[in-house]
Amino acid sequence: MKQPTPYDVIIVGSGAGGGMSAYVLAKKGLKVLMLEAGRDYKPEEETPMFNTNDEAPLRGVSTPDKPFGYYDATVDGGWTVPGEPYTSDPGGEEFLWWRPRMLGGRTNHWGRISLRFGEYDFKPYSRDGLGVDWPISYEELAPWYDKTEEIVGVTGGGIYHGANLENTPDSPPGILHNTPNRRLHEIMLARGFESMGIPVAPMRAAVIQKPMNGRAACFYATACGRGCSIKAMFQTTTVLIPPALETGNLEVVTDAMVYTVDMGKDNRAKGVTYIDRHTGDHKTVTANAVVLAASAAESARILLNSKTGKYPDGVANSSGTVGKYLMDTVGASSAGHIPILEGMPARNDDGMGGAHIYVPWWGYGQQARGELPFPRGYHVEVGGGQRMPGMGIAELANHSSVPFGKGLRQEMRRQYGADIYLAGRGEMIPNDDCYAEIDSDLKDRFGIPVLRFHWKWADYEINQAAHMRRTFHELIDRLGGTVTRGTGTDGREAIAKGGEIIHEVGCARMGADTRTSVVNKWGQTWDVKNLFVLDGAILPSNPDKNPTLTIMALAMRGATYLADEARKGNL
Amino acid sequence: MTPYVSKIDRRTALKWLSAAAATLLTAPQIARARTYVKTPTGYGTDPDMLNPTSPWDRIMTERQLQVAAVMTDIILPEEPPHPAPSMIGVPDFINEWVSSPYEQTQDDQKIILDGLDWIDAEAKRRFSAGYAECGHDAQVTMMADIATDTDSTYHRFFDRFRTLTLGGYYTTPAGFEDIGYLGNVPMEHYPGPADDIKAMLEERMKKIGI
Numbered sequence: 053m054k055q056p057t058p059y060d061v062i063i064v065g066s067g068a069g070g071g072m073s074a075y076v077l078a079k080k081g082l083k084v085l086m087l088e089a090g091r092d093y094k095p096e097e098e099t100p101m102f103n104t105n106d107e108a109p110l111r112g113v114s115t116p117d118k119p120f121g122y123y124d125a126t127v128d129g130g131w132t133v134p135g136e137p138y139t140s141d142p143g144g145e146e147f148l149w150w151r152p153r154m155l156g157g158r159t160n161h162w163g164r165i166s167l168r169f170g171e172y173d174f175k176p177y178s179r180d181g182l183g184v185d186w187p188i189s190y191e192e193l194a195p196w197y198d199k200t201e202e203i204v205g206v207t208g209g210g211i212y213h214g215a216n217l218e219n220t221p222d223s224p225p226g227i228l229h230n231t232p233n234r235r236l237h238e239i240m241l242a243r244g245f246e247s248m249g250i251p252v253a254p255m256r257a258a259v260i261q262k263p264m265n266g267r268a269a270c271f272y273a274t275a276c277g278r279g280c281s282i283k284a285m286f287q288t289t290t291v292l293i294p295p296a297l298e299t300g301n302l303e304v305v306t307d308a309m310v311y312t313v314d315m316g317k318d319n320r321a322k323g324v325t326y327i328d329r330h331t332g333d334h335k336t337v338t339a340n341a342v343v344l345a346a347s348a349a350e351s352a353r354i355l356l357n358s359k360t361g362k363y364p365d366g367v368a369n370s371s372g373t374v375g376k377y378l379m380d381t382v383g384a385s386s387a388g389h390i391p392i393l394e395g396m397p398a399r400n401d402d403g404m405g406g407a408h409i410y411v412p413w414w415g416y417g418q419q420a421r422g423e424l425p426f427p428r429g430y431h432v433e434v435g436g437g438q439r440m441p442g443m444g445i446a447e448l449a450n451h452s453s454v455p456f457g458k459g460l461r462q463e464m465r466r467q468y469g470a471d472i473y474l475a476g477r478g479e480m481i482p483n484d485d486c487y488a489e490i491d492s493d494l495k496d497r498f499g500i501p502v503l504r505f506h507w508k509w510a511d512y513e514i515n516q517a518a519h520m521r522r523t524f525h526e527l528i529d530r531l532g533g534t535v536t537r538g539t540g541t542d543g544r545e546a547i548a549k550g551g552e553i554i555h556e557v558g559c560a561r562m563g564a565d566t567r568t569s570v571v572n573k574w575g576q577t578w579d580v581k582n583l584f585v586l587d588g589a590i591l592p593s594n595p596d597k598n599p600t601l602t603i604m605a606l607a608m609r610g611a612t613y614l615a616d617e618a619r620k621g622n623l
Numbered sequence: 624m625t626p627y628v629s630k631i632d633r634r635t636a637l638k639w640l641s642a643a644a645a646t647l648l649t650a651p652q653i654a655r656a657r658t659y660v661k662t663p664t665g666y667g668t669d670p671d672m673l674n675p676t677s678p679w680d681r682i683m684t685e686r687q688l689q690v691a692a693v694m695t696d697i698i699l700p701e702e703p704p705h706p707a708p709s710m711i712g713v714p715d716f717i718n719e720w721v722s723s724p725y726e727q728t729q730d731d732q733k734i735i736l737d738g739l740d741w742i743d744a745e746a747k748r749r750f751s752a753g754y755a756e757c758g759h760d761a762q763v764t765m766m767a768d769i770a771t772d773t774d775s776t777y778h779r780f781f782d783r784f785r786t787l788t789l790g791g792y793y794t795t796p797a798g799f800e801d802i803g804y805l806g807n808v809p810m811e812h813y814p815g816p817a818d819d820i821k822a823m824l825e826e827r828m829k830k831i832g833i
Contacts, residue, residue: 100672102807105794109666109677115725117665128668233815236824247833271809392827398803399816440807441798443790455770456698456785461801468802532831
């Protein structure tokens with residue numbers, strides 16, 4: 053007789069996908085073990101709320117130890133993790149891989165932008181013949197977006213609600229929290245975009261504006277990237293993992309670096325093996341089902357490193373597409389100095405973390421008429437205002453007529469808040485040159501083979517980046533300003549490196565065809581029915597609308613399916 | 624100007640002492656020949672954010688610190704109620720910055736320390752007294768030379784020193800007060816800009832035709 057196993061499901065990872073999977077499965081009464089590669093982390097106790105930059109080493113600037121600044125929530129992570137290298141194919145372009153090592157993963161410092169993918173986004177191949185269609189439609193995912201937004205708490209409603217823009221779905225009434233008032237520079241930027249015929253929408257952000265589920269409403273101070281001790285900003289560590297733990301059905305083990313899915317004799321996954329980061333011990337745990345949610349590339353790495361006689365190229369990889377169709381977001385930015393903002397009276401521009409407005413893609417008509425040299429859209433994110441000064445404040449002196457001494461203080465005051473920042477975030481088409489594979493020459497400090505990334509932007513993306521820059525330059529010009537950064541319009545120079553926008557998705561895409569995809573529309577691997585992937589790896593395309601909300605909606609849907617199948621005895 | 628006295632808090636000072644002691648135990652003797660001993664690492668990838676420390680030794684000499692203090696106050700003179708940079712510890716911040724083990728501050732280390740030594744020597748040559756002692760007019764004259772002559776070898780020194788002075792100053796509560804940063808206070812509702820400020824913007828936007 054088989055030993056009864058204490059866990060129904062093992063979840064690898066605790067970020068957006070893993071956190072949501074644990075929440076759903078534990079609430080449904082399944083016994084869940086969550087394995088997180090990093091340390092335990094409690095935003096309520098560790099977040100530097102209100103701390104000013106002069107209290108931090110080097111005024112809080114970025115260093116190799118803390119690449120997004122001293123107060124950034126990321127623990128033991130960044131573009132490099134000590135002892136855990138990855139490589140880029142020297143013949144291609146560099147790919148950058150951001151990894152944290154902490155409970156909650158990247159939800160602890162994420163940008164919180166929570167846009168729904170639109171109806172076009174699920175059928176891109178049908179529209180323009182590029183990439184692949186999703187095996188689901190917007191209508192199928194819409195109810196899961198609703199439920200996800202209700203739990204996460206998403207702002208984007210209120211007086212600006214109901215913009216009804218093409219391929220930019222709204223939420224049903226009552227779900228979104230009201231958007232805070234626009235900041236001064238946002239009023240100006242909106243007017244500038246509207247003068248170009250480009251509509252502006254309220255930002256949809258995972259920052260709550262009214263108390264809910266033991267979380268306080270945003271109090272409009274302290275940057276969200278530090279984490280949020282009052283739980284207004286969504287982190288799985290404050291919103292999803294605690295209620296899952298309260299059910300008594302979830303156990304969390306941190307510092308557990310999973311490296312293989314272990315297969316049983318009946319073509320079922322029997323569990324996973326991990327290395328305890330402190331002791332170096334290898335430990336094997338078993339369950340009736342396994343969910344990988346370690347992040348797109350890490351989940352692929354685990355699959356590729358899980359080699360068996362039946363799966364010599366890695367478990368669930370009979371299609372040969374694990375690691376393939378890796379995508380990031382197209383990014384390009386400019387900054388400008390706007391004289392009409394000079395000398396405006398002081399005001400509190402903190403607001404909620406991030407902008408209160410954004411600019412959804414407006415060029416569907418132009419693309420339909422064949423007027424643009426790239427097929428997919430981008431949205432624009434904006435920044436500026438009289439924010440808490442960091443070291444960059446010194447750059448205001450570049451606009452000063454007084455280099456030093458008497459009069460410089462007045463110039464600094466006059467220029468403060470007159471700089472604006474514009475960033476484009478666009479859709480990349482999956483291509484054959486962008487993928488991850490196991491590097492046969494290199495292992496990390498645990499002895500686990502590492503990933504080698506291959507990357508090459510195509511003309512679609514490069515042309516799109518150039519268009520972003522031209523749009524920004526036109527806007528800054530209309531506002532009477534000068535472009536201070538991002539002055540070039542060469543798309544190849546403008547485009548951010550692969551991975552740099554930290555929206556890497558793909559590597560185990562969902563599909564309707566077992567030969568060209570790794571998982572079905574539920575995130576269940578075609579090859580192994582009790583093995584699921586529920587993170588960014590399963591996205592078959594990467595629309596401009598930042599992926600986290602969709603990762604959570606797909607995880608909620610996939611985990612619900614998993615629970616139903618488990619109850620029916622189908623796994 | 625009275626000599627500058629470091630405004631380092633006790634916790635940071637103790638941290639340096641222990642870091643320096645640890646370095647002395649392990650550093651090879653040859654390192655002692657330098658004017659400073661640099662700690663090998665920074666604050667690490669998981670520092671205590673609620674009790675921050677910058678655990679590396681400070682490398683500026685007392686003389687360099689005095690020259691730096693005078694320079695910060697020439698760049699941003701006291702204007703009551705707004706204190707001079709030396710009154711709120713900005714020279715110590717510049718010392719922290721140039722002493723840091725991180726590579727992005729290494730360029731500044733050379734530019735700033737060489738520049739401080741140069742301007743002090745240049746003051747002695749031109750005015751027969753070091754930069755801290757040569758008098759306000761001479762101090763301003765020398766600063767103006769490197770500020771305006773962009774071809775000067777030491778214009779880069781001026782540029783970087785001013786960046787560190789202004790960045791160090793305006794990141795403090797005193798700097799917030801001066802420049803007009805009104806945030807970092809919790810509020811129940813976010814009001815956005817007041818009506819009269821919005822009206823000012825409207826007027827300006829109308830003028831440029833948007």
